[in-house]
Amino acid sequence: MLSRAGGSPALVVANASSNDLSLMRRDGDRWREVQRVSTAPAPFALAIGDVDADGNPDVIAIHRDLPAASLHLGAADGTLGPARTLALDEPALTLAAGDLDGDGAVELAFGSGSETRDGNLRVLRTDREGHVHDVWRALVGRRPSAVAIGDIRSDPGSELAVFHYRSWAQTITSLGRRRREEMYRDGICCKTSRTTGERSPTSSATAASRRSASLWENGRRTRAG
Numbered sequence: 001m002l003s004r005a006g007g008s009p010a011l012v013v014a015n016a017s018s019n020d021l022s023l024m025r026r027d028g029d030r031w032r033e034v035q036r037v038s039t040a041p042a043p044f045a046l047a048i049g050d051v052d053a054d055g056n057p058d059v060i061a062i063h064r065d066l067p068a069a070s071l072h073l074g075a076a077d078g079t080l081g082p083a084r085t086l087a088l089d090e091p092a093l094t095l096a097a098g099d100l101d102g103d104g105a106v107e108l109a110f111g112s113g114s115e116t117r118d119g120n121l122r123v124l125r126t127d128r129e130g131h132v133h134d135v136w137r138a139l140v141g142r143r144p145s146a147v148a149i150g151d152i153r154s155d156p157g158s159e160l161a162v163f164h165y166r167s168w169a170q171t172i173t174s175l176g177r178r179r180r181e182e183m184y185r186d187g188i189c190c191k192t193s194r195t196t197g198e199r200s201p202t203s204s205a206t207a208a209s210r211r212s213a214s215l216w217e218n219g220r221r222t223r224a225g
Contacts, residue, residue, distance in 0.1 A: 010034075010078065012059055014043040021046075021059065021072065023080055039063075039070045039083045049097030049106040050074075052128045060108060062092040069095065069110065071126065086124065086132055088112070093119075098149030100135075100158050107135055109160055111144030119144040121162065140164075 011024040011031055021043065023035040042064035051058040056074035061083075063070070067090050070083040092110040100107045105125060113119025121144065123136040146163040 014046055016042050016044055035079050037080045047095045047097040051106050051126050062095050065091050067091050094144055094147045096147045096149045098158055109147050111147045113143050115143045
């Protein structure tokens with residue numbers, strides 16, 4: 001998408017206080033807002049993926065205390081469309097977008113729960129007509145605070161790495177496989193990345209940011225590295 005609009009990187013920022021998203025592009029040595037699009041109240045986390053398989057990255061936002069996500073489809077001119085509501089069972093605490101089963105289609109993973117019960121992991125897929133399909137549901141540890149998608153096992157498809165708030169364990173799970181727990185220090189956020197000399201991505205924890213941001217470059221999501 002961005003290559004058709006000049007090829008410059010773009011930054012998408014969730015503005016929780018004004019209930020909208022800012023699309024920003026480089027202008028010399030600074031970022032300049034080129035579009036602001038309304039979304040549901042209190043957005044606090046974003047994911048990017050080509051949800052409708054049209055070749056343009058789309059933006060998905062989750063919202064504080066709202067049992068729904070907002071899908072903003074990307075257009076060929078590099079702009080974002082109006083919000084489409086994706087109903088969820090309960091407010092999501094974290095989300096990720098990626099191809100989980102290796103079929104080329106993007107799935108959306110939402111983690112929800114609390115500190116007093118097992119968390120829920122729900123995986124959805126939307127088609128080009130905007131219909132939402134449940135792909136998978138699973139129980140994970142209490143209060144999932146972050147989820148990332150990557151080929152951790154170096155086999156077809158990808159896995160989900162889930163970190164839990166105030167927990168020394170992370171959950172590794174994938175479609176049709178038993179989940180496993182791995183010990184880790186107290187993580188807040190996680191992302192899968194491919195580091196030099198490694199065949200498969202590893203998951204890592206980082207400090208949480210108060211303002212959510214995701215980077216687009218040359219029409220595709222950038223990977224952490």
